[in-house]
Amino acid sequence: MILSVQDVSITYMIGDFREIGLKEFVMRKLTGTYKSERFLAVNDVSFSLDKGDMLGIVGVNGAGKSTLLKVISGVLAPSSGTVIANGKVVALLELASGFDGDLTIRENIYLRGALLGYTRNFVDEKYDEILSFSELEGLEDRPFRNLSTGMMSRLAFSIACFVQPDILILDEVLAVGDGAFQEKSEKRMRGIINSGAVTILVSHSLGQIRELCTKVLWLDHGRQVAFGETEPLCDAYQQFLDEREKPGTAGGTC
Amino acid sequence: MRKIESLKKYKFLLEELTKRDFKKKYKRTVFGMLWSVLSPLLTLFIMRLVFTKFFGSSIAHFTIYLFAGQLVFSYFQESTNTAMMALVNNKDIYAKVKMPKYMFVLSSNASSFFNFMLTLAVFFIFVAVDGIAFSWNFLMLLYPILCLLGFNLGVGLILSAVNLFFRDTQYLYGIFSLLLMYMSAIFYDVSIFSVNMQRLFLANPVYVYIKYFRIVVIDGNIPSLIFNLLALLYPVITIGIGAWLYKKYDQRFMYYV
Secondary structure, three states, X not given: OOEEEEEEEEEEEXXXXXXXXXXXXXXXXXXOOOOEEEEEEEEEEEEEEOOOOEEEEEOOOOXXXXXXXXXXXXXXXXXXXXXXXXXXXXXXXXXXXOOOOOOEHHHHHHHHHHXXXXXXXXXXXXXXXXXXXXXXXXXXXXXXXXXXXXXXXXXXXXXXXXXXXXXXXXXXXXXXXXXXXXXXXXXXXXXXXXXXXXXXXXXOOHHHHHHHOOXXXXXXXXXXXXXXXXXXXXXXXXXXXXXXXXXXXXOXXX | OHHHHHHHHOHHHHHHHHHHHHHHHHOOOHHHHHHHHHHHHHHHHHHHHHHHHHOOOOOOOHHHHHHHHHHHHHHHHHHHHHHHOHHHHOHHHHOOOOOOOOHHHHHHHHHHHHXXXXXXXXXXXXXXXXXXXXXXXXXXXXXXXXXXXXXHHHHHHHHHHHHHHOOOHHHHHHHHHHHHHHOOOOOOOHHHOOHHHHXXXXXXXXXXXXXXXXXXXXXXXXXXXXXXXXXXXXHHHHHHHHHHHHHHOOOHHHHOO
C-alpha cells in the first residue's frame, strides 16, 4: 500500500478575518459583529491506493478536492484522521505560482526547481534539457515577465516534468501549450505517471479521468460519496451532473 | 537534530529564495547597491548639518556618534520592514509547497544584512578619518552585531505573522518605528535626562545596540557583563515569541492564502 487516507476531516475557517486590519478587528470584536466560523471542508474521507493506481477525484466546485490534495501533499494537517504516504509526494505547482517576474528565466528555473524539491546538482544537470524542452534557448537571461503566457506555461511544464515522485499530485495540469508542444508534453506526462507508483488527478474533464484513472473518488460538500472503480462511478457522477443541470434528463456524453 | 536535518534538506531552496530577494532588492544594478549605502549617508549628512549648525551639539565625535545610531537603526528598520512582508508576499508558495515558513523571513533578511555590512565598512572609514585609533576592542562589536541580527530576525518573525493576520500592521508599524527612532537617542545624549529615565532607555533594544557601538568605538571600553546579557536577552525573547507564533499558527497561516 502506497497511500492510505483514514477518516480524514479538515476544518477550515471562513469569515471576515481575512483582509481586515487590527483597527477593524477590534471594532468588530467590541460591537460583536466579528464573524468567523469553522466548517468541514473535508468530512470523514477514507481510501487507500496501491502501486500502479491512478486516482481521479471528481466533484463540483467547493467539494473539497483541493483541500484534500493539500493534506495529502502535507501542506495542511488534517484536523482528524491520518494520512500515511509511503514515499516521496510531489504536487505539481500551478503554472504561475513560484515564478518571479523580475528574475531571469535562468534564475526562475533554479528557484522553481528548488520549490519542486530538486537538488542544485539535479537542476545543473537537467538545465539544458529544460531549456530545450521549453523551446526557450537563447532567452535565458531575459526577465521572466517579458515572456508570453504560452512561453511561461511551457517553461513551467518543462521544469516540472523532471519530478520523480512516488506519489504525484496533479491539480488540473496535464498538458499545456499549442499543437506540437501539447503533444510533446502529454507524452512526457504519461512517462511520469507511468514511472510513479501512484498518481492523483483532479480534473473537470470526465473523459480524461475515464481514459487515465483506475480508481475514482467522488466528493460532494466535503463528504465522500463514493470510492471505487472508474467506469461505474463516472457514469453515476455524469448522471448526477446531468440531473443537476437539467432535472428530468439523464445520460449524455462526456 | 530533526530541525538541522530539515534545514539541510531545504538549503537549496533557502539559497534560491535569498538570491531572489537580494536581486529584487537591488534590481541588479550597481546603482541599486550604491544607493542603499548612499541613503543612510545622506541622512547622516543632513542630521549632522541640522544638529551642529542649527541646534549645536557638544557631544564628542558627534559624526561618529550620529553614524553609530543611524547605522544600527537603519539596519533594524530596513530588516524588519522587509521581513514584515515575508508571509504576505509568499502566500502562493507556502500554499502549495511543504516547507518551513520561517525561511521567508530568513531569506528576506539577507539583503538588509548585506547592506548593513556595507554601511559598517563606510562607518569604519569615518572612524579612521575622525582620528579614532582602531583597537582590538573593536572585535567585540561582533557580539552586538550577532545579537542585533537575532533581534531583527525575531521581530521579523513576529511582524510577518501579525501582518498576515492584520493588514494594517504595516501602517501602525510605520508610526511605531518613527517613535522608536526618536527614543533611540540617535542625535542626542541621554545624560540630559534623570538617572531613572536613562535606565528606561535600556528597555529599547535598538538603543542598547547603538549604545554598545558607542561604548566600544567612541569610549574605547567594553560594556559590563550585565549590559552584555541585556544585549543577548532581546534576541532570545523575540525569537522565542516568533518561534512560538510560527509553531502555534502554522496551520492558521493557511487560512489567509
